[in-house]
Amino acid sequence: MTRVVCRTLAPRLGDPAANQRAVVEAIAAESAAGADLLVLPELATSGYCFASREEAGACAVAADGPELAQWCAAVHGRTVVVCGFPERGGDGRLYNSAALLDAGGVRAVHRKAHLWDRETLFFTPGESPPPVVDTAHGAVAVLICYDLEFPEYTRRAARDGADLLAVPVNWPLVSRPPGERPPEVVIAQAAARVNRVVVACCDRSGTERGQAWTEGSTIVGADGWVLSCDAREGRGAVSAVVDPAVCRDKQLTRHNDLFADLRPALYGS
């Protein structure tokens, strides 16, 4: 069984040192408290509402630099961590990235492939499917925010063997009818159910340059139902215990299998 925790953070634009401390503290505290998989927000070390490419670049770090090494050093035990950060690539370009890491080091880096709105002004889109990493707590795929809204991309992660999708997000608050969940959560529920995977989204809080956030961290079970979703309780974290083994059985009925039932010849345009 895997104990999944999404810990909402409130990064402060222009204070990467404070943001780095908050990430390190969250990793240390949640891993000590027994999280198996800890998901933290998109761009957790920088904030989001950049005014310019220069501002984004000023807080970008290398995936093999000291900042992420600090994250790894903060991990107690066998916790796997997924956290977003602005990456300066070896090519000098900026990427909206997320690392999957444990006490032994960085295991994978995902560069957001579907950029949202003004991100296109600052970041270069990634060119890869979601990485899927076999961990002690299940096979974990990493996607970032708007990536999740492309069912073709979540399907790819699931077909590549993911049991759990770990999704750092920054969800700008949008209107929704009274009583409804955030629209991104509805999409996460569908992605979970049509692929039989767990989806763990970690959102941010803290109004930034007038932008409010959904604060919608949510863990969705492999049958598509929300397991935990109110990060404003307690210490700003949601958690759930899930069974990755359940995600490996794609059989729906004696005659149906989620992946065997696909008809790819009918989907191309």
Added chain:
Amino acid sequence: MTRVVCRTLAPRLGDPAANQRAVVEAIAAESAAGADLLVLPELATSGYCFASREEAGACAVAADGPELAQWCAAVHGRTVVVCGFPERGGDGRLYNSAALLDAGGVRAVHRKAHLWDRETLFFTPGESPPPVVDTAHGAVAVLICYDLEFPEYTRRAARDGADLLAVPVNWPLVSRPPGERPPEVVIAQAAARVNRVVVACCDRSGTERGQAWTEGSTIVGADGWVLSCDAREGRGAVSAVVDPAVCRDKQLTRHNDLFADLRPALYGS
């Protein structure tokens, strides 16, 4: 503006004549009452829980036969109708099909491409993408039940120009947490939102050979919110007025377009 109506029916296995009468009466009544697009259930003329291929075959009809001609003759005005029926193909095979028709005749026939459970024992799967028909009330695609649970297939319909997905269904009742919508509706909501299309699902009622149904006829707007969903009110119909023109604008932000943002090179396996 398009007035969409989904009228829940309760087909009776073994009484195709009574089922045919119910379909004709529903078409006549709803078209006279001003429906622009009327969606009726999957296999509306036969019922669903066949014991054998012979039983399914006994009520199968040709798409160009007198039964569907009666449907067309029952249409008042410019109503477009989508309704499911067991089809006997020119090849002698049985298909779980749905026709799109108006007063002028049958405009398209869709053969369900994703068969559910024991349907695989009786029916041959279709070999085509969803048909998309330009009508006076918008471009309407036809899918059937489990077809809707493949986001690649709903995407294909949307990319082929559909404004509205008309989906005859027979949703077997499954358990869900208290207060939650049927899981198929959550999937329909996500399909609507990631494609900006209207999704109109018409379910059935009437316990059949011990099988209970969700009775979950639902119309989802192009932003993914449920517009109408309780068929047990009134005459067993849900209705909503939608604007197909809204579905043709896929722009989300100055920098984002639902289809232009797709990264097909990253989705293949």
